[in-house]
Amino acid sequence: MKERLRHQLHPDVQQALRETQRFTGKEPLIKQVDSLPRNVRAMLKRPLRPSRPYEILFRKGEDAVISHLITHELGHVIRLHQVPPEDRLIMAVLLKHRVHAARQIQDELLPLLGLGLLPEQLGDMMMDWHEALAEQIGNGPVDIRIEQWIFDRFPGLRRTQEASLTEEVECGFEAFHPLVRQTIPPSIYCPTLAMNAAQAWQVAELYKRPDLLRLYDLHQLTGLGRHLARIVLDAPDEGHKSDMDAINRWASELKLSGWFEWRQYGVVY
Numbered sequence: 001m002k003e004r005l006r007h008q009l010h011p012d013v014q015q016a017l018r019e020t021q022r023f024t025g026k027e028p029l030i031k032q033v034d035s036l037p038r039n040v041r042a043m044l045k046r047p048l049r050p051s052r053p054y055e056i057l058f059r060k061g062e063d064a065v066i067s068h069l070i071t072h073e074l075g076h077v078i079r080l081h082q083v084p085p086e087d088r089l090i091m092a093v094l095l096k097h098r099v100h101a102a103r104q105i106q107d108e109l110l111p112l113l114g115l116g117l118l119p120e121q122l123g124d125m126m127m128d129w130h131e132a133l134a135e136q137i138g139n140g141p142v143d144i145r146i147e148q149w150i151f152d153r154f155p156g157l158r159r160t161q162e163a164s165l166t167e168e169v170e171c172g173f174e175a176f177h178p179l180v181r182q183t184i185p186p187s188i189y190c191p192t193l194a195m196n197a198a199q200a201w202q203v204a205e206l207y208k209r210p211d212l213l214r215l216y217d218l219h220q221l222t223g224l225g226r227h228l229a230r231i232v233l234d235a236p237d238e239g240h241k242s243d244m245d246a247i248n249r250w251a252s253e254l255k256l257s258g259w260f261e262w263r264q265y266g267v268v269y
Contacts, residue, residue, distance in 0.1 A: 010067040012154035016074045023081035026053035030070060033057050038132065042069035044076050046265075065164035067157055068150070075146035080265070082239025088265035089244060091138040093130065100258045101130050108185035115183075129188045134260050140195045141246035144202055144232045151206050165203045169212050172196040176215050191254040197225025228253065 009017075021027045036043055041062050045055040056073045058066060080088055102109070112122055150161055174180065175193055184192075197216045204212045216222045231253070232246045244262065251257045 008063075008066070009070065010156055010160070012156045013067045013071050013074075016071045016078075016154065020054075020074045020077050023078055024054065028054040028056050028074065028077065030056045030058070032060055034060050038135070041065075042073055044073045065160050065167070068160045068164040071150055071154060071157060072143070072146055075149055076142065079142065079145065079239045079243060083241050085265075087241060089240075089262040090265045091134060091247070091260050092263040093134045093260050097259050097261065098127065098130055102126055104255075104258075105185050105187040108187055112183070112185070129184065130259065133188055133191060133256065136192065136195050137247060137250055137254070137256060138260070140198060140228075141232045141250055142243045144198065144229055145237065145243065145246075147202060147206070148233060162203075162207045162209075165199075166207075166209070166212065169196075169200045169203050172200065173215055176219070187255065191256060193219070193221055194224050194228060194254060195250070197221040198228035199225075201225040202229050 017027060036057060036059050040059070042056060042058040045057060047054060054077050056070055058069050062069060109122060109126065112125075113119065117125075147161070147165065150157055175189075175196060181189060200212050200216055201222060204210055213222050213225075216225060228250060231249050232242075235242055235246065248257075251259065
């Protein structure tokens with residue numbers, strides 16, 4: 001990490017970095033990049049070899065919330081390393097899962113062909129929807145645990161955390177646009193909104209912001225969001241093991257079982 005960036009980080013982030021290094025033996029590298037896939041603000045890049053550290057990439061222009069973004073990604077590393085190497089599994093989406101998902105919602109895809117889409121175009125869109133949904137369900141429960149951890153352990157980051165999470169929740173409001181609902185199959189659209197509602201419910205609870213739930217209240221989704229969040233928060237916390245359990249529970253609740261599987265993480269420390 002460049003010294004200039006280190007000096008910009010809040011002391012609570014420094015503490016989280018030290019904790020991460022105790023778990024992994026190496027301090028993660030933190031790098032600024034111009035852009036990231038799916039327009040995310042920050043992401044964790046796992047090492048391909050045990051001798052290399054994790055990397056945290058954050059998008060240019062996120063200086064105001066960088067302390068929260070970095071601490072959040074550090075939370076992912078810490079939770080993963082709270083279990084033995086053999087239990088560090090990662091979500092994988094294979095061809096068989098794509099076939100399963102397409103067959104499950106095939107009746108919802110046919111009307112889209114009537115809108116003039118070619119089968120090849122619809123296939124590409126289904127792949128993108130599947131990837132996005134798998135990514136969301138693979139991160140959603142973990143993110144809820146991590147944000148509670150940040151709130152409890154690092155009170156000095158609360159103002160930044162609130163600003164950062166509020167921005168994320170408000171970005172999710174775009175999903176309520178009628179055009180979005182009309183062009184995305186219900187089996188993709190509804191789980192997406194439900195997981196968005198879980199995040200919105202947590203942020204509203206942490207920071208007493210009921211205004212963030214206005215649209216979810218209007219569409220009768222707040223209760224479902226709370227239910228999903230409580231699945232995570234009410235269970236004993238056993239690090240990555242708890243995360244996998246919660247992800248599997250969410251998949252069952254949202255009818256996404258069989259859309260992914262767990263595989264060995266690949267890097268053993």
